[in-house]
Amino acid sequence: MDMNEIKEIFFQECEEQLAELETGLLALNDGDTDPETVNAVFRAVHSIKGGAGAFGLDDLVSFAHVFETTLDGVRSNKLEASQDLLKVMLKSADVLADLTAAARDGGKVDASRSSGLVAELHAYAQGKPIPAAAAPEAAPVTKTAEPEVSDPSAFEPVPFSFDDFGDDETGDTATEQSGRSEFTVRFKPRSDLYAKGNEAVLLLRDLSKLGDMRVHCESDDLPSIDAIDPEGAFFAWLIAIETDQDEAAIKSVFEFAEWDCQISVTAGVTDKVFAKTGEASDLPMAPIPFDLSLLDADDEAETIPAQAAVAEVSNVIPIAAPAQEAVPTSPELPRAAKAIAVEAEKQAATVAAVPAAPQTIRVDLDRVDRLINLVGELVINQAMLAQSVVENETGRGAAINLGLDELQQLTREIQDSVMAIRAQPVKPVFQRMSRIVREIADMTHKEVRLVTEGENTEVDKTVIDKIAEPLTHMIRNAVDHGLETPEKRIAAGKNPEGVLRLTAKHRSGRIVIEIADDGAGINRDRVRQKAIENGLIAADANPSDEEIDNLIFHPGFSTADKVSDISGRGVGMDVVKRSIQSLGGRISIVSKPGQGSVFTMSLPLTLAVLDGMVVTVANQTLVVPLTAIVETLQPEKSHIHSFGPTQRLIAIRDTFCPLVDVGQILNFRGSPADPVAGVALLVESEGGGQRALMVDAIQGQRQVVIKSLEANYTHVPGIAAATILGDGRVALILDVDAVVTASRGHSLAPEIAMAAVG
Amino acid sequence: MKKTKVLTVDDSRTIRNMLLVTLNNAGYETVQAEDGMEGLEVLEETNPDVIVTDINMPRLDGYGFIEGVRLNDKYRAIPILVLTTESDPEKKNRAREAGATGWIVKPFDPTKLIAAIERVTA
Amino acid sequence: MSTRSAAPQILKLPPVLDLNAASRLHEQVLALRGKDIAVDASDVVRVGAQCIQILLSAARSWQADSLAFAVGQTSDAFENTLQLLGISDESLLPKEIVK
Missing domain, CATH: 1.20.120.160 (HPT domain)
Known part of the structure; x- marks a missing residue:
């Protein structure tokens, strides 16, 4: 260290x-x-x-x-x-x-x-x-x-x-030439001095280090043995010291003790007990010529010769058993000591009442990641093993299958536990937001109160690291565009102070973060106008409120009259949306005019694994994130309706839902597949609408370990990542939102362009 | 030869590490607690020769900790040095009233820390 | 003195005689009231002023009772502390070093 x-x-x-x-x-x-x-x-x-x-x-x-x-x-x-x-x-x-x-x-x-x-x-x-x-x-x-x-x-x-050690000698040598002078020190401790852990012996020891001293102990106040308070202070000392140090140095010896004693330091030695003439006589005064190091108790045990003779005496009275063995409940204890014992018990009771803080250790993140990777491999390995057992089914399968089930269970538990190591509360990110709110409120002259909820909601560290940026942007946006100025709020009959509510919670295996403001809500007329100006929608289009609200996620869209330096920063909500999507997340908005807007983003708890549905499309194996799937259905011919030249709809109960041929979108095949021969996966897309994804067959559900495609290959439009299946084959994980977007008539190509720009 | 054992009580990791390095360099055996409560808890097993404690700490502050030690029959005689940034006499006063033996002003100078410990230990 | 035939009680001092040991020392000394005492301080590695106060008070009280209170064996630490405290009372020092 x-x-x-x-x-x-x-x-x-x-x-x-x-x-x-x-x-x-x-x-x-x-x-x-x-x-x-x-x-x-x-x-x-x-x-x-x-x-x-x-x-x-x-x-x-x-x-x-x-x-x-x-x-x-x-x-x-x-x-x-x-x-x-x-x-x-x-x-x-x-x-x-x-x-x-x-x-x-x-x-x-x-x-x-x-x-x-x-x-x-x-x-x-x-x-x-x-x-x-x-x-x-x-x-x-x-x-x-x-x-x-x-x-x-x-x-x-x-x-x-x-480096400071050992420097203190310099002071001594500097004053050495200035000659030696004599001082008289009077020192009378009070009992508090001892009670607070100070000790006259140690003080005199330190004083003796300053020079040559003669000590006279005044013991006239000493009571008789029947009357003495064993913890009282009765001795006082009169000390003559000859030193090259000054008065301050002498006083500093008593620095800790001066509150609990009478101390005086005077120059010169005049007291009669130190009279020079009497020095040879029997005056009660003891010079201190001995080696002070002997007072340092440490070596004493070795230097004292064993006094076996003492032990042999039969009437030895062992007094003062080691202090550690003192029994506080002993009836002979003086009353004071008992009172202390009672106090100490009370103290102990308070100690017990306070729960101990949970113990933690700090671990290098690399080590955890390595562990996670290994567990990921273990999951794959276990799946491969299970598969090969199925393929080589023998007569004694039952026992093997039982073992495999247990292995799967254990593997899953280990994986969950390892993932939990990386899980951290969103609190630090939320805390950063309050500062951002203050800064923007200051800049825009708005009054904002940030209310946070669910700060202790835990999510994988990588997710936490990655949500800070989009969250910051959304918070800025909410203060800058969402909330009104105090004047406007007062005019609207609202509290001049706007409220921004930031909430985190777990919902069906994902973390959901909401940013709700009580501002004016989305100005739909202006958004629509702007969208028409920018050519995002046709002038005669009649989009729903929901569709208008979602326009703000469109690339390059900004409703602020001038590009604000605050929420602007040249970045639009489309970038926020994309960065959330790249985390496997979704974002949506609900807005009520005059009452405010709520942005909701939902993110996976970890970026390392996902629960997926393994499907076949044009002989390729794909994984569809389970969280995206609302339900699966077997289309019947009577439910398929053509719409326009190429579009098809599927009737689900009493609604129609666009049918999306995944194989065609991904260019796995040129002509549309027969819907009746395949399976439809009803998915919820970002915009809120539902789509039915056509795949050829469902292989099953499985937890897969996510392997980044970008890191190992390159970004592929419509594909979020890859994974390795139980049989060792690589399967691609479908980017549902990209596929749905592509089905709206946009090809997957602009996504590539956007990704390159972003 | 038995090393002098020092119990340090401080909630700051930074200060704890500084104390550890300083005391170990000076040849002391060091045991550390993170607040007054833990300080009282480890007193028995530690049985220190001297205690160095901070004042501002969560759960149980330095004053409470010192009082706790002084009320403990077995350990009440242990010298306790208060480590604090407060040069304020009022706070020194409170520490003394609680039973502190002496004090060291933070940020401490290693030489002074060692000198203060030597001053109150045999 | 020569009439006394019983051997003095030996008061063996523990290694550490600090604040915590003072009350116990006091009780032990009081328990020997009326008997000659020979103090064995050979194990003492650390002794505080308060325990010295008790020993000196005892020595004087014993003297007043015309009983023997003598320190036999001592450790260097014990003697050094007495000297440092300026205690030259002969009853607390072994005979050979008292003039």
């Missing part, structure tokens, strides 16, 4: 503390009044400051210090955690995060940003908040630097270095 490793740990810890900080502040913002929340927030900042100080990260330290001071005011109830103050503190948390990142990755944080907040925080700490109007930007940098400097308790960082 070296400094760099510790620094690495420090930055990891900072991330956790920053998350903790934000969570706490947001909880306070939502009216949480639990003192422990404030404490946790304080601790987070405090901890960052402490570590930063050790590494000499001065910018971080000084900002954290001001922040901490204000938080301390809140913690000690000197300061009310008002909405305005919390706003400042949330911004400060953002700056603290930026300062931490700058300390780690290099770079600088805009000084005006932090200095403005420093001034605000400081003003709050002083009980004179700066009125909101005159807020941060207005405060000049020079002025804001002041309070920090003038703060008498200002925190001075001492950079930590392991």
Whole structure:
């Protein structure tokens, strides 16, 4: 372990503390009044400051210090955690995060940003908040630097270095030439000194290290053995010391003890007990010439000769059994000790009442991935084994099949457990969103409250890593386009503060994330107009509300009158949709005019395996993700209807659904297959509509391990990934949405072009 | 020769590692706990010669931890040094009232930490 | 003194005589009230000022009762601590090092 490793740990810890900080502040913002929340927030900042100080990260330290001071005011109830103050503190948390990142990755944080907040925080700490109007930007940098400097308790960082050992000798040699002087020290401990773990013997030992000393013990106050309090303090000392050190050095010996004793240090030695003339006589005074190292108990055990003679004496009284064996319930215990024992029991009871934090270990992600890969291979291997047993069916199959069933069960359980290792709550991503909301709300002058739910919903780490970006974009979009300005909201009879609700939950083996705003909803007239202008739909088309809403996912579509720097960034919702689809996810929107919009994205819990239906199409084996399939049906001739030149519909109960020939779309065959000879898979597509995918036959359902096609080959339109089946053959996993899109008249080709651009 | 055993109680991984490196370099045996509660829990099995504790900690803070040690019949005599960034006399005061033996101001200088430990141990 | 025939009670001190040992030491000494005591401090590796207070108080009380309270064997740590504390009371030091 070296400094760099510790620094690495420090930055990891900072991330956790920053998350903790934000969570706490947001909880306070939502009216949480639990003192422990404030404490946790304080601790987070405090901890960052402490570590930063050790590494000499001065910018971080000084900002954290001001922040901490204000938080301390809140913690000690000197300061009310008002909405305005919390706003400042949330911004400060953002700056603290930026300062931490700058300390780690290099770079600088805009000084005006932090200095403005420093001034605000400081003003709050002083009980004179700066009125909101005159807020941060207005405060000049020079002025804001002041309070920090003038703060008498200002925190001075001492950079930590392991090279510091052994440097303390220099001080001694420097003063050596200045000659020796004499001091008289009077020292009278109180019993508290001993009770707090200090010891007169050790203090005198340290004092003797400063020079030559003569010690006189005043024991006149010592009570008789019947009256003495064994834990009392009755000795006092008068010490004459000749040293090359100064008075401060002598006092510093008593630094820890000075509260619990009377101590005085005076120059010169005048007390009569030390009178020079009496030195040869029998004055009660003991010079200390012996080797002090003997007081260091460690070697004593070896140096003391075994005193066997003592052990032989029959009336030996073993006193003071080792302290560790003291029995608190012993009836002879003095009353005080009993009271202490009772207290200690109470203490023990409180200890037991608090549940222990779950134990965790940190594991290198590579190791987990390797394990996941191996388990993936195991799953495939098990499937291959099962298949070959089926193919070579022997008479004694029953036992083998039983074993195989168990193997399958075990393999599945191992796989689930291994996957669970990678599962993590979406909390960190959600936490990042609150900062994004604050920033955009600031930029757009909107008031937004972010409410998060289901933060502890777990999903595979790779999924978490990949949803941050689309989620960020959707959040930006929701604040920028979804919510109205406070004025418009008031005019519409709404609370000027808009609410953005971010929810995560598990639903049928997937994670569903919803972003709901209570804004104006999609302006369908404008979307339709824009779509017509952009040639996305015909001028005389009459799309349904749902279809209009889904137009916003169309490439290059933006309803903002000017391309906003915030949600724009040159990226449209189509990119969001594509990146979610590339994760095997779906996104949809439901909007109500005047009431807001809800974006719902559903994602697989893991990117490593999927439950699929294995089907045959034109002699090829394909896997269709089970999550996409609503139901399977055997088409009957009477249910197939032609529509237009090439289109066919299938009647399902009382609705018609377009029939999509997968073999034709993927160019596996030139002419359409006979629907009655195959099977139809009813799938739900992104746009909400249903399609019936025509395949030749269903082989069965199976969990498959996903192998990236891009990584091993290249992107193939209409194909999401590949897998290896039990018989060792490679099967392609169908990209249902791409196929459905292609069936709408778009060929698969534009997808390729888009993918190349994106 | 038996090494001096130090129990450190601090919730910060960074500080824990610094303490570990510093104390091990100085030839001490080091046992670490992550908060006051754990500190009290490991007291029995550790039986340290000296304790170094932080103040601000979750579950049980430094004050509570010190009081807990001082109320424990077996371990109440152990010297306890408080590690804290608070140079504030008020907080030092509270630590002393709880029964702290001495203190080290964070960020600590390794030399000073060792000197403080030596000062309170035999 | 010569009339006393019984051997003194041996008070064997434990290795560590810190704050925690003080009350027990006090009780043990009190239990020997009225008897001559020979203290064996040869195992002592660490002794605090409070236990020294008890021993010195006992020595004086025994002296007042005209009973013997003498330290026989000692360890270096025990003697060094006495010297460091400026205790030169002969009853706590073995005879041979007292003038």
